[in-house]
Amino acid sequence: MNNRHSRKTFISDLMTSLVDEGKIKKIPPAWLTSLSSNDYLGLARHPRVIDDSVNALRIYGTGATGSRYLSGNHPLNEELEARIARFKSLEKGVGRIFTSGYHANLSVTSVFGTHAGTIYSDSENHASLIDGLRLVKKAVQVFPHGDWKWVLDHVKRTGASRPMVVTESLFSMSGDFAPIPELYRIVREKEGLLVIDDAHATGTVGSKGRGGLDFFSLDFDPDFMIVTGTFSKALGSLGGFAILGEKARTILTSLARPLIYSTALPPAVLAASCSSLDILENSSHLTKSLQDLSKRWQKELTGANSSSPIISLRGPLSTLRQESSQLAEFGFSLPVLVHPTVPEGQERLRLSVNLTWTSGIEKALKTTFSERMGVSR
Ligand SMILES: Cc1ncc(COP(=O)(O)O)c(C=O)c1O
Incomplete structure (x- = not known):
């Protein structure tokens, strides 16, 4: 019973191998506003x-x-x-x-x-x-x-x-x-x-x-x-x-x-x-507004002509991590997606365009991704 923490158990061995394989996942802090929410239209709070x-x-x-x-x-x-x-x-x-x-x-x-x-x-x-x-x-x-x-x-x-x-x-x-x-x-x-x-x-x-x-x-x-x-x-x-x-x-x-x-x-x-x-x-404008907003952000961030609300931002892992941390400093969560959520070597940030975005969110995005926006113009 002495030194319980160093005892080798089934769970501690499993934990060690998962850490070695890079498979440990963490849930981001609850107080951050997510920028990859799937509630694209804001209907969860309608x-x-x-x-x-x-x-x-x-x-x-x-x-x-x-x-x-x-x-x-x-x-x-x-x-x-x-x-x-x-x-x-x-x-x-x-x-x-x-x-x-x-x-x-x-x-x-x-x-x-x-x-x-x-x-x-x-x-x-x-x-x-x-x-x-x-x-x-x-x-x-x-x-x-x-x-x-x-x-x-x-x-x-x-x-x-x-x-x-x-x-x-x-x-x-x-x-x-x-x-x-x-x-x-x-x-x-x-x-x-x-x-x-x-x-x-x-x-x-x-x-x-x-x-x-x-x-x-x-x-x-x-x-x-x-x-x-x-x-x-x-x-x-x-x-x-x-x-x-x-x-x-x-x-x-x-x-x-x-x-x-x-x-x-x-x-x-x-x-x-x-x-x-x-x-x-019964609404003709709701989805259309999301599609228009998505088109604008796709164009600004990736240069793509797409109305998809899912924006996949790729780049070197170090850049993705730095962008993710900067957004966290603004109070927003956009974690870097890694294997097995995405294929190995295709790490990315997955930004979901959302009809409820405030001007504060748009400002944080523009500041964080200023270099990407410069390139795509
Ligand atoms: C493409 C796709 N299919 C299915 C699901 C599962 O849906 P649900 O979250 O309702 O279980 C998800 C959600 O993560 C998804 O992204």
Whole structure:
């Protein structure tokens, strides 16, 4: 018992090796204002969303009390499923909601991946898509970021049938768009399935923020597509969703373990998501304002002509660290993203443009990134 701190235990050995491998992560101090918030439109603090959520809280209580299959199937679940399906697919698909976007992706990729032919996954896909594919227990063809020609070539060379292609629409780390029309063409020709994670595109791109398909002027196709996403980003709430065909929904509902074995969302959270969707559907300017603001900051900071609200700032690690520290001195958090969040050697700052930015934030950004702004002009 003497000198407890130097004793070699399972935990202390594990800690030592994680430190050696550079895998220790820290949560930034809570008092800093984050500049990588996913609440792009500020809906998490919208008075109407708060009111609707508080009303539901008072009427229905705090918890869901069980999974949808037991005691947790509050009517607001079905209302939200109908609303999100209408918003994302204009009634061409139906919806199924989950406790998080992570659960939605884990479920869709593992359930359909298990029964698909060859699986293709973009190299920059989010961890929730990767983790679902890990559950499939078969080889996954990880294709170079955005390289649809690689996929087409592989499909042709190997004669792959029923391919399942998994991609984000607006990539969370690079802020660029996937070649959705080309990937869709490949899966349709081979009678496969395109899984599109619209997590960051929902509320931010396309008209009224309908997302990636709208951005590319494509219709939702329930025979060859499943679109997933989350209420936790531009919609300012919590929970995930899948938009899919009727039969695909029955399959997912029958086999998705995160849906079956996890408690449903609380009514107050469902009410907040319904309220946010209502605001988006009835506002023509909200998403457009974000797109205009994003365009301006993209141009200023990177020179890119893009309306993506995700700005990926690359550079030598020392520069990124110095910029991050300077922002921290101003009271803002923008941590340097390192492996495994981004590929090795592709460290970056991920700035999210936000409609609620104050003049103080804009001033801090201009001061911190003055050299980048000079270069891009
Ligand atoms: C691209 C992408 N997909 C899915 C998720 C998971 O969503 P949620 O936070 O609702 O679990 C995230 C969130 O980090 C994401 O960035």
